[in-house]
Amino acid sequence: MFSGKIGFIGSGQMATALASGMLSAGLLQKDQLLACDVSSASAEKFAAVTGGQICPSIAMLTEKADVIFLSVKPQSMAGVLQTLSQVSTSREKLIISIAAGITLATLEAGLGGPGRIVRVMPNTPALVGAGASAFALSQGTHAASANRPSDSQIVRQLLETVGVAEEVPESLMDAVTGLSGSGPAYVYQIIEALSDGGVRVGLPRATATRLAAQTVLGAAQMVLSTKEHPGALKDAVTSPGGTTIAGLHALESGGLRAALMTAVVAATQRAKELGQPPR
Numbered sequence: 458m459f460s461g462k463i464g465f466i467g468s469g470q471m472a473t474a475l476a477s478g479m480l481s482a483g484l485l486q487k488d489q490l491l492a493c494d495v496s497s498a499s500a501e502k503f504a505a506v507t508g509g510q511i512c513p514s515i516a517m518l519t520e521k522a523d524v525i526f527l528s529v530k531p532q533s534m535a536g537v538l539q540t541l542s543q544v545s546t547s548r549e550k551l552i553i554s555i556a557a558g559i560t561l562a563t564l565e566a567g568l569g570g571p572g573r574i575v576r577v578m579p580n581t582p583a584l585v586g587a588g589a590s591a592f593a594l595s596q597g598t599h600a601a602s603a604n605r606p607s608d609s610q611i612v613r614q615l616l617e618t619v620g621v622a623e624e625v626p627e628s629l630m631d632a633v634t635g636l637s638g639s640g641p642a643y644v645y646q647i648i649e650a651l652s653d654g655g656v657r658v659g660l661p662r663a664t665a666t667r668l669a670a671q672t673v674l675g676a677a678q679m680v681l682s683t684k685e686h687p688g689a690l691k692d693a694v695t696s697p698g699g700t701t702i703a704g705l706h707a708l709e710s711g712g713l714r715a716a717l718m719t720a721v722v723a724a725t726q727r728a729k730e731l732g733q734p735p736r
């Protein structure tokens with residue numbers, strides 16, 4: 458159990474997924490959740506889904522929260538940092554930014570200097586406890602003491618409650634964003650296309666989608682559980698002269714691998730762009 462209060466500045470898609478996942482996992486109770494948002498619709502949806510308390514201002518949320526997630530879009534971050542930097546107690550709090558591209562240096566400058574600041578790149582399957590997250594610590598984070606875990610331990614506890622978490626150097630955070638941050642959307646496209654293929658060959662849509670999604674889930678679980686190379690697992694499916702090699706030949710002809718690699722590169726590049734100061 459986490460004993461403090463967690464606040465989300467920005468209560469949209471990713472904040473709601475994280476908060477819901479933490480609640481479902483029993484890490485905290487809804488009275489430990491706070492959020493504020495400039496969009497009343499987002500705030501109301503967050504409150505309805507999580508039961509968390511909506512704060513009317515960043516200042517009030519900052520006073521009450523022990524851990525503060527910055528979960529606004531990168532384009533909105535400068536204004537949030539400006540407001541947060543004016544709240545005297547903000548420097549005592551553990552600040553976790555989940556914004557694509559926004560660097561620790563930008564966060565430190567915006568908040569008035571080094572502090573307990575961490576970059577996290579989660580993804581939306583956190584909602585169902587199957588998230589893939591990475592985090593990078595700033596120099597101002599706290600080491601463990603006699604009566605308190607380290608900030609790294611706190612962040613890892615929060616993230617591992619809703620999936621897997623890896624600590625990485627900040628230089629790799631944009632790559633994480635391009636792969637696993639955006640990755641669920643790539644896989645949703647694959648599932649939708651597989652389902653379309655099933656419909657093309659006569660399956661009812663619901664059956665095709667369920668079988669497609671379970672096939673992706675099962676293949677992923679095989680990779681993670683067996684720790685075998687995906688290529689070896691692929692070969693185990695591929696009978697000589699059989700159906701799978703015919704399908705794989707079509708995928709190779711269609712450039713599937715190159716397309717997926719290019720997707721990761723493009724998203725990583727976009728993350729870098731989002732981290733650049735606005736011109």
Ligand SMILES: NC(=O)C1=CN([C@@H]2O[C@H](COP(=O)(O)OP(=O)(O)OC[C@H]3O[C@@H](n4cnc5c(N)ncnc54)[C@H](OP(=O)(O)O)[C@@H]3O)[C@@H](O)[C@H]2O)C=CC1
Nearest residue numbers: 467469470471494495496499528529530531533555556557
């Ligand atoms: N969605 C995803 O899968 C992932 C997103 N992220 C990151 O998480 C962050 C949020 O993304 P996402 O949840 O998709 O975005 P959303 O737009 O769903 O949520 C952001 C919310 O913050 C609100 N907001 C904007 N400015 C402020 C402000 N000054 N104070 C309070 N609230 C504000 C927005 O309102 P309004 O709409 O009116 O601007 C919106 O309701 C982004 O930085 C993104 O890079 C990271 C990993 C995955």
Ligand SMILES: O=C(O)[C@@H]1CCC=N1
Nearest residue numbers: 556557634638639640
């Ligand atoms: O699309 C985006 O910018 C956000 C960051 C990673 C996933 N969604």
